[in-house]
Amino acid sequence: MGQNEIRVRRNPDSIGLQVFAEAITLTTVLKISAQEFRHRLGKAPRVLDGGLATELQRRGHDLSGEVWSARLLRDDPDAIERVHFEYLAARADIVTSASYQASFAGFASLGIGRSEAAALLRRSVELAVAARDRFQRANPREKRHIFVAASVGPYGATLHDGSEYKGDYDLTVSQLVEFHAERLAILASSDADLLGCETIPCLDEVRALAFLLRQFPDRAAWVSLTSPDGLHTSRGELLADAGAILEPVPNVIAVGVNCVAPAIVTHAIDALRTQTSKPIIVYPNSGETWDAQGRQWRGAWSETSLADLAREWLQHGARIIGGCCRTGPKDIAALSELLRGYQGATGAR
Ligand SMILES: [Zn+2]
Numbered sequence: 001m002g003q004n005e006i007r008v009r010r011n012p013d014s015i016g017l018q019v020f021a022e023a024i025t026l027t028t029v030l031k032i033s034a035q036e037f038r039h040r041l042g043k044a045p046r047v048l049d050g051g052l053a054t055e056l057q058r059r060g061h062d063l064s065g066e067v068w069s070a071r072l073l074r075d076d077p078d079a080i081e082r083v084h085f086e087y088l089a090a091r092a093d094i095v096t097s098a099s100y101q102a103s104f105a106g107f108a109s110l111g112i113g114r115s116e117a118a119a120l121l122r123r124s125v126e127l128a129v130a131a132r133d134r135f136q137r138a139n140p141r142e143k144r145h146i147f148v149a150a151s152v153g154p155y156g157a158t159l160h161d162g163s164e165y166k167g168d169y170d171l172t173v174s175q176l177v178e179f180h181a182e183r184l185a186i187l188a189s190s191d192a193d194l195l196g197c198e199t200i201p202c203l204d205e206v207r208a209l210a211f212l213l214r215q216f217p218d219r220a221a222w223v224s225l226t227s228p229d230g231l232h233t234s235r236g237e238l239l240a241d242a243g244a245i246l247e248p249v250p251n252v253i254a255v256g257v258n259c260v261a262p263a264i265v266t267h268a269i270d271a272l273r274t275q276t277s278k279p280i281i282v283y284p285n286s287g288e289t290w291d292a293q294g295r296q297w298r299g300a301w302s303e304t305s306l307a308d309l310a311r312e313w314l315q316h317g318a319r320i321i322g323g324c325c326r327t328g329p330k331d332i333a334a335l336s337e338l339l340r341g342y343q344g345a346t347g348a349r
Contacts, residue, residue, distance in 0.1 A: 034220035034251035037194065040145060041253065041279055041319055045339050048094045048149075048283050048322025049087035050332045056083060058328065067106040069098045073120045074112070077127055084131030090329040091336035092322065093144060095131060096196050099124040099187060100153035103179075118186050125150050125190040149222075150192035152209075154200050155179050165226050165259075167201030167235030176208035184209075188216045195221035199259050199324075201234035206242045210249050222254040222281050222320070230257070230267025239268060243276030256281035259324040262309050263287065269316040279319035286326035307334040314342060 056072070057063050061079060065071055072080060084095045099121055107117035128148040136142065155176055156163030163169065171179070187195060195216075197209050206223060213221050225242055226234045233239055239257070246252045255278050257268040262284040269280050284306075288299035310321050321339065323331050 050323035050327035090333040097124040149194040149196035150187035230264035254281040281320040283322035
């Protein structure tokens with residue numbers, strides 16, 4: 001779909017688009033440009049952090065509510081900051097904010113109004129920045145550059161019915177643009193270095209994000225999809241087409257898959273590579289499946305699994321590697337050790 005085929009409904013009452021327009025002017029104050037990030041990425045593969053929600057759960061936090069991140073951002077922000085810090089201690093290069101599930105509708109269901117919701121979105125980034133500051137103070141000799149990414153979750157994550165793994169939304173591209181506009185604008189004007197658009201299940205949502213990201217040309221972003229097999233989106237379209245849609249968007253610095261089974265990652269890299277020259281980002285989940293009857297996770301996963309698999313992904317061209325659900329700091333520590341060995345050894349692409 002061409003860009004001019006997207007018609008954004010310009011409702012004068014739409015606070016979202018108004019805030020969005022204001023934020024575009026704000027992004028002149030940049031922490032890091034897309035060009036600079038691309039340059040840094042060219043030097044070495046980067047380590048992304050692991051799962052946030054599942055790590056908080058492992059630490060005993062009750063995340064059973066529908067808008068857990070909103071609740072925790074408000075009630076126990078230090079718990080989130082501590083997990084970010086743990087990932088930095090595990091030598092992640094990029095930490096991702098707790099804004100994945102945060103949406104205005106979700107906040108509203110908790111009785112949180114728009115201005116407080118916007119403040120909580122900004123807080124999610126501030127917590128990651130605070131963890132970076134604390135880590136750098138505690139490790140003054142640490143020279144690696146740490147990036148903070150603001151998580152931009154899919155529309156489906158706000159429905160709480162697994163839609164982000166199905167993608168059978170009943171929304172047009174314009175409606176998806178409208179859904180994402182306000183939150184993206186707020187996160188784009190935050191102190192995050194990057195926008196991490198993740199767990200995207202269908203091409204229409206990729207088109208909506210491509211349209212919006214073009215409005216922030218100096219703001220580096222990645223777009224990552226879900227896929228059942230490495231060949232298709234969760235909705236069943238060709239995964240490679242996501243690469244084609246994003247290829248002409250200059251500030252999209254990486255394209256990839258996340259929260260997918262580790263076994264399909266190599267297929268996904270190969271598929272995307274046919275349609276994009278951009279760096280590939282991959283951060284699968286642990287591949288375990290939730291047994292609802294037995295109320296436990298099933299499947300084998302060890303702390304070296306991610307690092308073992310990552311060798312192949314690097315060879316196939318992945319440039320940013322991390323973990324999603326059910327991966328933790330130990331997985332990231334093992335992965336970091338592997339990737340440090342590649343620093344400087346692989347050329348930019
Ligand atoms: Zn996940």
